[in-house]
Structure formats: C-alpha cells, structure tokens
Amino acid sequence: MNSLITDNFLLTSSYAEELYHSFAKDLPIIDYHNHLPPNEIATNKQFKNLTKVWLDGDHYKWRAMRNLGIEEKYITGKASDEEKFKKWGYAVPYTMRNPLYHWSHLELKRYFGIDSPINEKTAGSIYKDCNTLLQKEEFRTQGLLKMMNAEVVCSTDDPIDDLKHHKSIANSNFDVLTLPTFRPDNIINIDAIEFTTYIETLSDVSNVKIKDLESLLKAIESRIEYFHENGCRLSDHGLSHAYAGKFSKKKVDAILKDRIEEKNLSTKEINIYKSAILFYLGKFYALKEWTMQLHLGPIRDTNKLLLKQIGINAGVDSIGDFQQAESLANYLNMLNDDGSLPKTIIYNSNPSDNDLFATMAGNFSEGGVKGKVQFGAAWWFLDQKDGIEKQINSLSNMGLLSCAVGMLTDSRSFLSFTRHEYYRRILCNIFGNDIKNGDLPNDMQWIGKIVSDICYNNAKSFFDFQDIKSKTRTQQTSINK
Structure with missing residues (x-):
C-alpha cells in the first residue's frame, strides 16, 4: 500500500502545492491554546511507550473505540498498554473518513517516520519501533x-x-x-x-x-x-x-x-x-x-x-x-x-x-x-x-x-x-x-x-x-x- 501522507497530501492543484510548500510548510507554530500538562514540559518527561503518549487521555480515540464496541478495559481499563495499542490498531482502518484516520497517519509519519498504514497486522511492529524511538532524548x-x-x-x-x-x-x-x-x-x-x-x-x-x-x-x-x-x-x-x-x-x-x-x-x-x-x-x-x-x-x-x-x-x-x-x-x-x-x-x-x-x-x-x-x-x-x-x-x-x-x-x-x-x-x-x-x-x-x-x-x-x-x-x- 502506498503512503497516505505524501508531500502533496490534501493538495489537489499545482497552485495549492506551491502555496503550501513555499509559503506555509516551514513556518513556526504559535499554539496559543492547548491543554498540555506544564509539569510534563518542565520535567522534559520521557514516555514509557506509545500508548502513554498517544492514547492516554485522548477522548477522540476513546470514542471511536467505544463506537466499535471495544470493551472499556482496552480503552481506559486495566488491560496492558500493549493490548490497548493493538486494539487501537484494530480500530484505525474503521475510522476512514473520520479525522482520526488522517491524524493518526500524519502523526506516525511526522514524529516517527512511519509510512506504513496502521492496522491490526502492523500495530505490533509499530508499537515496538515507536517505543524504541521514545527512549531517545529528542522524543521527550x-x-x-x-x-x-x-x-x-x-x-x-x-x-x-x-x-x-x-x-x-x-x-x-x-x-x-x-x-x-x-x-x-x-x-x-x-x-x-x-x-x-x-x-x-x-x-x-x-x-x-x-x-x-x-x-x-x-x-x-x-x-x-x-x-x-x-x-x-x-x-x-x-x-x-x-x-x-x-x-x-x-x-x-x-x-x-x-x-x-x-x-x-x-x-x-x-x-x-x-x-x-x-x-x-x-x-x-x-x-x-x-x-x-x-x-x-x-x-x-x-x-x-x-x-x-x-x-x-x-x-x-x-x-x-x-x-x-x-x-x-x-x-x-x-x-x-x-x-x-x-x-x-x-x-x-x-x-x-x-x-x-x-x-x-x-x-x-x-x-x-x-x-x-x-x-x-x-x-x-x-x-x-x-x-x-x-x-x-x-x-x-x-x-x-x-x-x-x-x-x-x-x-x-x-x-x-x-x-x-x-x-x-x-x-x-x-x-x-x-x-x-x-x-x-x-x-x-x-x-x-x-x-x-x-x-x-x-x-x-x-x-x-x-x-x-x-x-x-x-x-x-x-x-x-
């Protein structure tokens, strides 16, 4: 399967491509409203695994998983972090046309350099590869x-x-x-x-x-x-x-x-x-x-x-x-x-x-x-x-x-x-x-x-x-x- 997140993702004309790549892409970000925990910035927190940084507290993903009938133990319950992530991997292909599908692949690409689609088969390897990267200093x-x-x-x-x-x-x-x-x-x-x-x-x-x-x-x-x-x-x-x-x-x-x-x-x-x-x-x-x-x-x-x-x-x-x-x-x-x-x-x-x-x-x-x-x-x-x-x-x-x-x-x-x-x-x-x-x-x-x-x-x-x-x-x- 070809990568969803190409250089011209969502850009449907040559004019759009030029505007994005020449005038928007490299600009800094001023994120003037978010709910990031200041203590996690101050302590330069290192995340234990991909579930901790990507699924914990994300009620967008939780809603999608519940809609699929996934048991709450795999969402906010006592299942292991790896089990929770694999359930999310199972869910992702069903989120097509929901923004979660775009966001998930965009985040994997930009932060972790992963081009492959996330699904039930790939979730295990994605989890392992991202966990390795999360141990590096630049991923705090x-x-x-x-x-x-x-x-x-x-x-x-x-x-x-x-x-x-x-x-x-x-x-x-x-x-x-x-x-x-x-x-x-x-x-x-x-x-x-x-x-x-x-x-x-x-x-x-x-x-x-x-x-x-x-x-x-x-x-x-x-x-x-x-x-x-x-x-x-x-x-x-x-x-x-x-x-x-x-x-x-x-x-x-x-x-x-x-x-x-x-x-x-x-x-x-x-x-x-x-x-x-x-x-x-x-x-x-x-x-x-x-x-x-x-x-x-x-x-x-x-x-x-x-x-x-x-x-x-x-x-x-x-x-x-x-x-x-x-x-x-x-x-x-x-x-x-x-x-x-x-x-x-x-x-x-x-x-x-x-x-x-x-x-x-x-x-x-x-x-x-x-x-x-x-x-x-x-x-x-x-x-x-x-x-x-x-x-x-x-x-x-x-x-x-x-x-x-x-x-x-x-x-x-x-x-x-x-x-x-x-x-x-x-x-x-x-x-x-x-x-x-x-x-x-x-x-x-x-x-x-x-x-x-x-x-x-x-x-x-x-x-x-x-x-x-x-x-x-x-x-x-x-x-x-």
Whole structure:
C-alpha cells in the first residue's frame, strides 16, 4: 500500500502545492491554546511507550473505540498498554473518513517516520519501533515540541495554580516560549457543587478573605496580576453560551453571600452572578491588554454512568444547540460600551452557527487593531477537513479571512501539533482551487503572503509574545521569593 501522507497530501492543484510548500510548510507554530500538562514540559518527561503518549487521555480515540464496541478495559481499563495499542490498531482502518484516520497517519509519519498504514497486522511492529524511538532524548516532551518547530505554546491553567512549572520552564534553557492561560470557569460556575470549597482555596492562594463581591474581585485581580507577571497574555472560558444579564453590585453581592453560606440559588440568580463575573473579568483583561477566548456551545459529560466510572474528559460530550446570538452580542456590547472590550476570539462548536459567529466577530472593531474580535478556527468536533473548510468559507464570506490568527491544537497530546500542518494544507488547497477555477488571480506572491499571515504572522502580531521570555526570566528571582 502506498503512503497516505505524501508531500502533496490534501493538495489537489499545482497552485495549492506551491502555496503550501513555499509559503506555509516551514513556518513556526504559535499554539496559543492547548491543554498540555506544564509539569510534563518542565520535567522534559520521557514516555514509557506509545500508548502513554498517544492514547492516554485522548477522548477522540476513546470514542471511536467505544463506537466499535471495544470493551472499556482496552480503552481506559486495566488491560496492558500493549493490548490497548493493538486494539487501537484494530480500530484505525474503521475510522476512514473520520479525522482520526488522517491524524493518526500524519502523526506516525511526522514524529516517527512511519509510512506504513496502521492496522491490526502492523500495530505490533509499530508499537515496538515507536517505543524504541521514545527512549531517545529528542522524543521527550521538549524534543517533541521542537520537532514540530513550535515557537510558543500556551497551556490552560486554573487561577489557583501556583505556576511553579511555568516558572521552572522560564528559568531553563528550553527555548519554546511556554506560557499560562487564565481559565476561571471555577469562579464563574457558582452552581457547581464544589464552588464554596474552591472559593476557600482561592482565598488562601490570593491572601484575600473572600466574603463578598468586593473581596472576590480583589482576589481575582490579584491572581490576574500574578499570572501576568508569569507571562500570561490570554484568558479562556468554556461556556454553554455567553452571560449578559442585567445586574447590580448589590444584588450580585447578596447572591454570592448566600452561596458562601450554602443557600440554594434560583436559576435567575445564578445567571445574574455569571453575567456580572464574566463582565468584570472582561474589564480586567482589557486593562492588562490580554486576549479573551470564549469557547461556546458544547454539552459536556452527557453519559453520567461513564462520567462516574472514569471522570471528566471521558469522551462523552456533544455539540449543543444553545441560542448564542443575543447573549453573545449583549456581552460583547456591554464591554464595548464600557470601553473595556479586550481582543477576543470566539469559538463555535455548532456548525449551524458558523455564519452567526463570523458576522458577530465583524461587529466590533478598533482602529489600529487588525481583527480585534476573531472568529476562531474550527474547534473540537469541527476541527476536521469539512469543518475547517466550512469555518474558512464562513469567515471568507462574512468577514476577512486574511485577518485570521490560524490554527491551534486544543489538545492534551504532545503528538497533536500536526494539526497545524493539516489546517495549513486545507487552507492552501482552498486558495489553490480558487486560483485554478479563476475565482482569484494567479498572484502567488500576494496570496502567498495572505497564507503566511494566516498561518503565522497574524498570530505573532495579535498576541505580541515577542518580549515576554526575557521579561519573565528577569522577574523570576523576585517572584520566587
């Protein structure tokens, strides 16, 4: 069988080939949103075997294996790592037309140089060969990031995190800029069972006794300052939809006090609190000139039995059908009216809302800022070929694709950085086909510039990470005291 991953994989015209190989292929990667464990970067972790680096924690693969009826013991259970990998090898040929088929072969090719297809017959030898490579220094976590030409990676971190691993990385000789991202979902989710326990911990780490709204905002501001000192320049929120209800400080203060006292709240009170905290967070981000990310729309942990058995991130989430337009418009408008709208990226999980998000992003602009509100790259269930193409087409039709800040992995896997290549190939193929069909001029230098901007230059300019590494290193001595 011929290799699937050829030089011109997904490139269906000579124009696409030229755009990819001349203007996209060799650009560094700015991965401004992922879920990589910072401790594994800081310690330059070496993975015991291919299952540990490729299957553990990968709920995309878990879902596919469950769909095939594979027993849970071979997915998250007590089967040996080799047995689990061989079951995955059995599953891969059945994933054709699912992005896992492309991703799996692309990852094997780029990281391990393996051209052969993975299936039930080849899984054993692939497992053995890759395990041998994983024992080499360049296949530790830091080497894997360098292998993909990563320039910046931004993890996702809770406000109570001490960021000790980011400090360790900043003080090391590792030259991939590794930065935290502020993810305050646990502060917003006042309806969560663990909320009061979390607030107690937040009080401890911020040295602010949280007893009302004023003290909560002081604690949040303190943690934002701490994250900023350690190189953070982005926030992130995972929400079903934006919250933008009317509120007064007095009412929010009373709601928070009731919750701290373990009193029950109404749905209306919960929404008022979430609206207020999301608004104040946006104001803080604007003051720090951070970029705010809003990941909107999924339904999480739908299979409660599996959730109880395995825990969160088990791979039992779905696309939601929430009403997004009015609440998102109101939220962005609240901040904009206040002069406090930060740079923002909005991510959509429902393909039927692509045009909505593309048009919403274009409603809020600022002189001197290119693409202040971004319609973020195809995300989660949509970061496959068809989903990427639809997101690109919606943004092209309703806004300016040339302003886009490109792809991100949104992944816990150190082998997922080939998704940038996947996106770049699809992007180049779209432009190449337009040239071929006469929809765009055959101006390779100009269109090549646009491609390079989307793949790298726009992100580099939008996030302005350039000076952070030197600044954070000089600050570590005082921060660590």
